[in-house]
Amino acid sequence: MNQQSRLNKEHYRPCVSLVPLFNHLDKEQMNYIVGLAHSATHPRGEIIYSDGDVSKGLYILHKGRIKIYRLSENGKEQLVRILEPGDFTGELSLFDAKPHDAYAETLEPVELCVIQRDQMQQLLQDHPSISLRMLAEFSTRLADTEQRAARIAMETADTRIALYIADLSEQQRQMIVQLPMSRKDLASHLGTTPETISRKLTFFEEQGWIRQSGSKTIEILDLDALLLV
Amino acid sequence: MNQQSRLNKEHYRPCVSLVPLFNHLDKEQMNYIVGLAHSATHPRGEIIYSDGDVSKGLYILHKGRIKIYRLSENGKEQLVRILEPGDFTGELSLFDAKPHDAYAETLEPVELCVIQRDQMQQLLQDHPSISLRMLAEFSTRLADTEQRAARIAMETADTRIALYIADLSEQQRQMIVQLPMSRKDLASHLGTTPETISRKLTFFEEQGWIRQSGSKTIEILDLDALLLV
DNA sequence: CGTGAAACTTGACGCACATCAAGGTGAATT
């Protein structure tokens, strides 16, 4: 193997070797999958797929961030989730042959791989361990989405925002949390408006429960009070 | 094989032979799974598992209906979904070893099977086709839940109710639809209150878009008008 | 490093819908 082809291969490898879906496989299996994957890069602000598009396969994110969102009847945006490196998307069309039901848009310059539907299905057939990883991922994603739906339906805006910050804090294991998105996106994720987010955060700060520095950093001063609304 | 044991086996069989998760397997494979499954019956109104319970395994519903719901911080109920015969539940704990995050309560007398966690995981390892079925089920369930969250977040109560009826009509392929649950449950599913459901349905009827007969039957007279809110 | 467009904040206003209440209807259980 000459220098050129090795470099070439290295270019594709991280998509396979780094992501949880594949990183437990042995070297040979990974090499095979590397051969299936098509690599691509996208600049910030680009739409990878749209509602109604037919699926190109499974997208596996290796670098950068992607937001997945839906548009409601009246044209409002609802942010479903944000993909971090190692996450994948496009799964609905993998099994149903249905077109996408959401939009995927890059938040930053992105590197990703695509594995085509047929080949991915074959992989799942041949490697039960991949299926199990995917099932595990789906089940937590499902639980998260159900919880989000329940909160939007049953909790007030204060509570949703407070719970979101608390979840972030637990996830990042810090009392100083970084919001991973803009007010607008956060609002659409939590089923409210940017104005309300602003107001509630100001209110939390006035109560001495948090301290804001910059629009994305929040220091939690009194978690218990926060969780009591 | 004597009469007794054959009857005994028949008792367990439908859980395996009827449900989509298994009904594509051959006779021998099914027999094996039948051997793993523990059968159980429950009267109406019984709680099968609660939020916080550790998992007994995968529950496969064979007869009757079960509602899955969550309780919010302030004690309000959110209906997540209703299981029909052939559906399964308890999947979160299958992969995460996490306790349940919701409640399962029978709406009618119920017959179901339980397959224990370890054995189910082995099945998924040994039979990729089962994994694929489960992945397909998860992906549609995920899409449904995301859509529900988006609607609760972005649409008005009228629209949510109208869309729900329209979905039911498409699903049941009829212009006369049967609501599968009480106002209370429907309200919690759609993120509103029984009073609002009552009022909106009355309004729809006054507009001549629907006709109600009994509290569970709705005839759609003007679907287009309904979908314009 | 400068600049223009987003993003963010704060205020005023209105309304959709939750809440509380009370009466009517239906269905499950005996």
Added chain:
DNA sequence: AATTCACCTTGATGTGCGTCAAGTTTCACG
């Protein structure tokens, strides 16, 4: 068939938060 309890409906009232608007800050990009 009677009784009871849950479900459903309709009305009156209050309010959380969405909307519109205007000013300020931030930051992406040339």
